Structures are given as structure tokens and as C-alpha cells.
Amino acid sequence: MTDRHLIVLNVNGEAHEALVEARKTLLDVLRHDLGLTGTHVGCEHGVCGACTVLVDGEPVRACLMFAVQAETAEIRTVESLGRDGELSDLQRSFSEHHGLQCGFCTPGFLMLAEGFLAQRPDAGREEIREAVSANLCRCTGYQTIVDAIEATATRRCHAAEKEATA
Template sequence: MTDRQLIVLTVNGTEHEVLAEPRRTLLDVLRHELFLTGTHSGCEHGVCGACTVLVDGEPVRACLMFAVQAENSEIRTVESLGSGGEPSDLQQAFGEHHALQCGFCTPGFLMLAEGFLAQRPDADRAEIREAVSANLCRCTGYQTIVDAIASTAARRRGAVTEEETTP
């Protein structure tokens, strides 16, 4: 028999009480208990980044973190982006720059970028490229992802130039 314990997770600003086995990953709890399926399960080894969420503002591989480890933390998933059914500026930039194709890796890239831009709002393209190298995409070749993130960074700084926003 497996012992389950009651944990309280704050996800996208809402507290959730979850009865979970200590060995359950944050990814499993988000998808199967809280039904937040935007966080994707890819490799389940922390390599691909499809399951990236923000935990206390830091990008984290949800497949490598136990749900019990996330208690008393602020967790953000891709569902937290945008408002009122409208996409966030970052999501819009991904569309404008064609930074997605099949879309499987997109939620992980969005959350990685959201956390990165919160810490490095003035990042240059080389720093963005280095940051996104942590996640895997099999379709886009990364350039459009870098373009979308650079465009969002420029817009958030109020330093929008035609070169940074034109796909």
C-alpha cells in the first residue's frame, strides 16, 4: 500500500489541496490531478523541456520535481499566460514570428522565456539563444523562437524597432 499525503499547491494563483504519493512528479499532479494539460510530458528525463513550468519564478522541469517539493511555492503553468482569453505578448510574438510548428514544445519554451525575461529583461540575442538551448524543438530550428523572445523583450522595454518585430 502506498502512503499518500495531503499537500497544498499554489498553481496560477489558486491554492489546491491534493492527496498525492510522495513519488508523484509535479508534472503528473498538474496534468492528472489539476487537469492543467498545457504542461506536456516529453522525455520524462528532464532533457527536452516540454514540461517546463515556473516555480517561484524559476524555470523548472516538472518531470524531475516531486509534487511534495513544490509545496509552499508559487507555480505557474502555460495556462497562466494571457488574460480573458487573449494571448500574452509572448504568445502573440510566437505567432507573429512563426516560432511554433507542431506546437508540442511551445508551452515549455513559453514558460522558459517568461522566467528568463523576468530575470533578464535586457537580454541580447546571444543570451536568449543560450537560454533557449536548454529546451528541444524538432521543427523550427530555434531562430524564430529567438526572434519572438527578442521581440517581446524589446516591446516590454519599450524599445521596439522594426528589425526586432518584423518576422
């Protein structure tokens, strides 16, 4: 006998219904039920961070969270960053600073950085380094990832300052 639950998930600003087993992960629902394949399956043990999404603004490993646990939460995936064919400022920065190579880990780093910068918009380089140490990349050596996040933080802070004085 399978224990299934009808849940409603708020993903990227849209409500989605899914009939899921209690043990089904948020990662599996996002990828297989909702077709949001930007969230990558990596280690499936919460170590690599490839499956990082934002749940109520906090970076979360989607492979470690059951979908039923996320029912009342606001979930954001990498698909929420760029709109209408345009890259977000963070995505552009990753491109400009060569913060990706094979690209497998990139969605997880983008979502980790998006959540981190929302909480620490004025973060310094060492704070950024500490934050990104939570995710694994086997290609870039992290330097360019840190450069990209730092550049985004700087741009966002300058934009906020301009807006405040306008």
C-alpha cells in the same frame, strides 16, 4: 502500503489540494489531478523541456520535481499566460514570428522565456540563444523562437521606459 500526503499547491494564483504519493511528480499532479494539460509530457527525463513550468519564478522541469517538493512554492503553468481569451505578449510574439510549428514544445519554451525575461528583461540575442538551448524543438530550428523572445524583450523594455518617463 502507499505513503500519501495531503498537499496544497499554489498554481496560477489558486490553491489546490491534492492527495499524492511521495513519488508523484509535479507534472503528473498538474496534468492528471488539476487538469492543466498545457504542460506537456515529453521525455520524462528532464532533457526536452516540454514540461517546463515556473516555480518561484524559476524555470523547472516538472517531470523531475516531486509534487510534495512544490508545496510551499508559487507555480505558474502556460495556462497563466493568456487571460480572458487574450494571448500574452509573449504568446502573440511566438505567433507573429512563427515561433511554433507542431506546437508540442511551445508551452515549455513559453515558460522558459517568461522566467528568463523576468530575470533578464534587457537580454540580448546571444543570451536568449543560450537560454533557449536548454529546451528541444524538432521543427523550427530555434531561429524563430529566438526572434519571438527578442521581440518580446524589446517591447517590454520600451514599455518600461515609457512608464518610467510618464
